[in-house]
Amino acid sequence: xxxxxxxxxxDAGTTAAVVCNSQAFPPPTYIxxxxxNQLDNDGKYLITSVMTSGAFPYGSVLNITxxxxxxxxxxxxxxxxxxxxxxxxxxxxxxxxxxxxNSLFLxxxxxxxxx
Numbered sequence: 001x002x003x004x005x006x007x008x009x010x011d012a013g014t015t016a017a018v019v020c021n022s023q024a025f026p027p028p029t030y031i032x033x034x035x036x037n038q039l040d041n042d043g044k045y046l047i048t049s050v051m052t053s054g055a056f057p058y059g060s061v062l063n064i065t066x067x068x069x070x071x072x073x074x075x076x077x078x079x080x081x082x083x084x085x086x087x088x089x090x091x092x093x094x095x096x097x098x099x100x101x102n103s104l105f106l107x108x109x110x111x112x113x114x115x
Contacts, residue, residue: 006090006091007093008091008092009092009093009094010067010092010093011067011094012067012068012094012095012096013068014067015063015064015065015066016064016067016071016092017061017062017063018062018063018064018077018090019050019059019060019061020032020059020060020077020079021052021056021058022056022059022086023055023056023057024058024081024083025081025083026081026082027081028058028081029080029081030047030049030060030077030078030079030080031077031078031080032045032047032060032062032075032076032077032078033076033078034073034074034075035073035074043065044064044065044066045062045063045064045065046062046063046065047060047061047062048061049061058079062075062077067094068094069094071092072092072093073091073092074091075090075092076088076089
């Protein structure tokens with residue numbers, strides 16, 4: 001089964017936390033990837049398992065520290081167990097905040113002097 005999660009905007013400099021839940025038995029293992037590269041716990045990315053009560057009890061959380069423009073792109077969460085595999089893909093973008101400054105223009109004129 002394939003799903004598209006759409007687009008999610010993340011504020012620059014924050015830690016992005018993306019949750020992937022599934023309803024499966026036996027409990028699945030999760031693989032996170034960005035583009036074609038599998039992600040691992042490496043300081044930039046922290047991947048943890050979660051278990052909750054409810055319709056989708058098994059999950060995985062991908063934390064991305066210090067989110068910046070280089071972290072934008074397509075991400076995939078894949079859940080796999082002995083029965084099969086399922087994934088969802090989505091795009092992370094960076095929210096932009098614009099600051100408008102009043103501009104000061106200095107006009108300088110040059111006069112050519114004949115000597």
